[in-house]
Amino acid sequence: MPDDVFRDHTGVHPQRQAGLYSVGVSVLNGRLSGQTLLALADLVETHAGGELRTTVNQNFLIPGVPEASLTVVLDWLKTLGLHVEANNFWRGTVACTGTEFCKLAITETKGFARWLAEEMDARLPGFDQQLKLHITGCPNNCGQAWIGDIGLEGKKIKHNGKLVDAWYFALGGALGQHAGFARQINYRCRSEEVPDALEHLFRAYLDQREDGQNLRAWFAAHSNEELREILEAVPIPA
Structure with a gap:
């Protein structure tokens, strides 16, 4: 294993x-x-x-x-426009079908996943940590958010009086010798806020990690409250 x-x-x-x-x-x-x-x-x-x-x-x-x-x-x-050597955001992102073709889905996933992977690569070019970013549009979890380093589960929240797509975060899922479900950390945000939250998280990881420490191990070394504080940091200036 x-x-x-x-x-x-x-x-x-x-x-x-x-x-x-x-x-x-x-x-x-x-x-x-x-x-x-x-x-x-x-x-x-x-x-x-x-x-x-x-x-x-x-x-x-x-x-x-x-x-x-x-x-x-x-x-x-x-x-054909296909990638053999792709960046870690591109190769590590998985998404379920979402509202486009699934009657059970709560949120759109495929377009969101593409936008998110491209946005994160633009913000953090050369990000050197392999990761599993799993996106699922409802609690049925076809996107396998529970085994991703980062799992995003689609929800709806009210914003300015309207229901909009939002995402609940789960962190630290893994397979192999350290198999375990990702932890719900009681953090959610609207779709357009996800890149800021992930950038805060990844920059904190890059700044604080020890030699050889991967995302799973770094998440495990932090409490839910600490991770939530990082995700909730002041928005990054444009």
């Missing part, structure tokens, strides 16, 4: 079979068009083993790529 190992299979990795590689591709929100899927089918049939595998992180894996075909495969994926 892994010890705090984040394995999303993204990137190029040698297989046990000599001369063959797997190529893991990060797909934010797991959404691909029909045209892209057809192009991928042509790609794997022509330059790989004819197989395409999906992952629990809403990404996909192309196994059985001969070493001689790696450059062609990587160039083809780049042409």
Whole structure:
């Protein structure tokens, strides 16, 4: 059982079979068009083993790529706008279907997740900690918020007399040797406030972490009250 190992299979990795590689591709929100899927089918049939595998992180894996075909495969994926080497916000974000197609959902998730991942990468370029940012649009938890480093569960709150999308935060979920559910810390905010809250949290982590301390361990070293105070900090100036 892994010890705090984040394995999303993204990137190029040698297989046990000599001369063959797997190529893991990060797909934010797991959404691909029909045209892209057809192009991928042509790609794997022509330059790989004819197989395409999906992952629990809403990404996909192309196994059985001969070493001689790696450059062609990587160039083809780049042409399709797909990321083999993605930033940690892009590769670590998972979202359920949300209100767009689910009658049980409370909040919109897919567009929010894309906006949030892009916003966080713009604010914290080069963020060096692998993370699992799981977004779910209702308590049914199809986005698996309870096992993310950061889990966001969609709710509605009143703002200026209107119901708006909001998010309850849970922190510190994990799999592997330190498996455990994320902790509810009694903090919620509107969608547009989430980037500020996460920026406060990530900057505090980067400033305070010890050598080799990952997000799970850093969260575990802080009380709910301490984490809530960080999230509730004065808004960051524009």
